[in-house]
Amino acid sequence: MTIAVENVSYNIEGKEILKDISWEISSDDIWLLSGDEGSGKTALIFIILGLITPDSGRVRLLGDYKYDRVNAGVVFQDDRLFEDMTAAENVAVIRPATSPEVEAQELVKLMSADRVNIPVRELTPVERRITSIVRAASVPSDILLLDEPFKGMDDDLRKKAFAYIKETAGHKGIVIAQRTPEGLPPLRNMKLS
Secondary structure: OEEEEEEEEEEEOOEEEEEEEEEEEEOOOEEEEEOOOOOOHHHHHHHHHOOOOOOEEEEEEEOOOOOOOOOEEEEOOOOOOOOOOEHHHHHHOOOOOOOHHHHHHHHOOOOOHHHOOOEHHHOOHHHHHHHHHHHHHHOOOOEEEEEOOOOOOOHHHHHHHHHHHHHHHOOOEEEEEOOOOOOOOOOEEEEOO
């Protein structure tokens, strides 16, 4: 499976955010999507997901692809969690064949066991990011699109979370959007300016 971004341009209120971007993301690829704030990282993720339409260009799905759109596990910049549910329930809700008890075991790989069964609204910002990462990695998908997934994490937790993402992704493509490669191992880099 390959996602081909072909000559994509996008403007917001007359300001050019993306100009003639071409990029291919294949299974087993791990990419850093980097660039300053406002460089279009989130816009490009939204275009890949089909949530916004580019002004020109397109996104194509190449190879043996069973869907008409990108099937992705996503960490958005804003967590998009169910505030009254626990972290374990937030992960389990997207996988009907599982339970909060099973998903709690995944969450404790990255956070304290005494925190996985309290309402998300009571979690720290970092715990909310962990919940978002585990939920995205749990989605049956072909790619993981992670927008600022490590925000607020110290070096040790970031390394642990990166290893978790890589391990759970299997043969999915992975895109990590953040401003710089700081704190990550060397990755292929799609830099937006």
